[in-house]
Amino acid sequence: MALIYKAANFWRMDRYETFCASILSRLYVDDYTQITEQPLDHARIAVELGKLPKSTPILRRAFYDLARGAGDLLGTMASGDLIILLKLQKKLIYAWNNLSTSSSYPRSSGKCNDCGHGGRHRLNITNIRKKYPFDPLLAIQAILNKDWPEAGFCQTAETEVKEKLNSQRSEIWNSINVWIGL
Numbered sequence: 001m002a003l004i005y006k007a008a009n010f011w012r013m014d015r016y017e018t019f020c021a022s023i024l025s026r027l028y029v030d031d032y033t034q035i036t037e038q039p040l041d042h043a044r045i046a047v048e049l050g051k052l053p054k055s056t057p058i059l060r061r062a063f064y065d066l067a068r069g070a071g072d073l074l075g076t077m078a079s080g081d082l083i084i085l086l087k088l089q090k091k092l093i094y095a096w097n098n099l100s101t102s103s104s105y106p107r108s109s110g111k112c113n114d115c116g117h118g119g120r121h122r123l124n125i126t127n128i129r130k131k132y133p134f135d136p137l138l139a140i141q142a143i144l145n146k147d148w149p150e151a152g153f154c155q156t157a158e159t160e161v162k163e164k165l166n167s168q169r170s171e172i173w174n175s176i177n178v179w180i181g182l
């Protein structure tokens with residue numbers, strides 16, 4: 001399909017180009033709630049195609065999938081793209097460091113205003129960090145899915161920390177476009 005797309009783009013065959021672009025945009029959906037557990041195959045090719053004129057917005061998801069592990073064909077990537085990829089991975093690690101502090105409440109050393117048990121409101125996210133080292137977006141989803149009352153969170157703390165995590169998630173997704181230079 002990559003070859004068809006490139007050829008169609010080169011020869012300005014609009015029908016085929018539109019066809020390929022619509023397949024790509026359905027695979028590399030530009031929406032963080034659609035990120036799949038497994039990084040998509042051929043993300044490297046998607047990065048190349050995403051830069052062609054008239055292309056649908058697939059670059060953000062394609063780069064994110066490369067950064068979190070779809071690295072099968074990295075050796076054949078353009079050096080400019082590799083630099084973008086390394087920069088993105090570094091930013092994703094920084095984003096992870098913020099997550100560690102935002103999944104406890106209160107974030108200072110004080111006590112919870114609601115129940116007074118500040119020290120108890122801390123989630124153990126070690127396993128999530130091991131599972132998603134370069135994938136803070138799916139990591140946040142996994143953290144949100146945890147059993148918060150079981151982990152000792154009162155309702156106030158749970159609501160506040162979840163709000164913070166949700167806004168961090170959309171912040172990260174928005175920032176990716178900046179990090180990859182779009």
Ligand SMILES: [Zn+2]
Pocket residue numbers: 112113114115116117118121153154155156157
């Ligand atoms: Zn509390």
